[in-house]
Amino acid sequence: MKCEQVVLYANDELSPSEKTQFEAHLKGCASCRQELALLRRMDETLSLQAAPQAVVDRLFSQTTRISHWYTGWKMWLAGALACSIFAMVLVPSVQQARMRQGVLAYLQENIETDYQNFANDLALFEQEF
């Protein structure tokens, strides 16, 4: 188990007492010292390796495109919503106003006709009686 602890030691995951014990073991174990050296070198190596900038740039260009598409879609949705509100609220109110005007005009026309009919009937009535 002692030699397997080298990976925990490299990751600084041993308790203080385990660390002291392992350091004592390390002095007499060339294999662990070599393994620790390789682990340290690997850490150095990994810290120097970066993701290619082209890969990161490609990711950001895709996210920008998605954002633009999403913004466009939201604007389209807002437009569609506005049209729906217009259709549901404004159009019926215009139609209602037009209908009201039509009814009034009809009534005006008919009132005149009715009044004329009434006047004619009255004249006939007066003539007869």
Place this chain on the structure above:
Amino acid sequence: MEMNLSALTDDELVRLFRRGNEQAFEMLVLRYKNSLYQYIRAMVKDEGIAGDLFQEVFLAFFKHKDSYRAEGKFKSWLFLTARNKVFNFVRDHKANVSLDQTDEDGNWVFQETLPDGNKPLLEHLTVQESAQRIEQAAEKLSPRQREVIYLRPYFSFKEIAQMVDRPLGTVLADCHRGVQKMQQILATQGDCL
């Protein structure tokens, strides 16, 4: 007011991004791009595929940020998503990398395709040369050894054990044996560290 995004935690950045701040997303990418890319590349052994899978991982988060439910564990979520994507890629491309081998726990294992021949002896290795030799040696490890070795700098062994769903002792043994095997490979090639 200008906000210092680099000082924020992962969770704070995730919250900001979910509220529409895309600079918070960019900060998360910049924070994990190197470690995530190294891990994926080590697992698939191909730069082009690694680049594609790297993008898929971050795009999955970008597109589905509202369904993200891993508060406090963004890094683990990121690497687990990458692990699943690597696994799916290997499963879908059996012609290139076989999944025929499974280990004693029934976990997936890539089939080894080792290049033949020894590398010339290099007496004085620069950091870049050393990086290359280490990378080549790591490619010859079993996938589960390689996986632990590449996760080790970014996670504790306990976290790795949870991620790969194997006992802590097994994960420690995989790492220890993997490093020993790399030592042998490097010694065979005459590459002294």
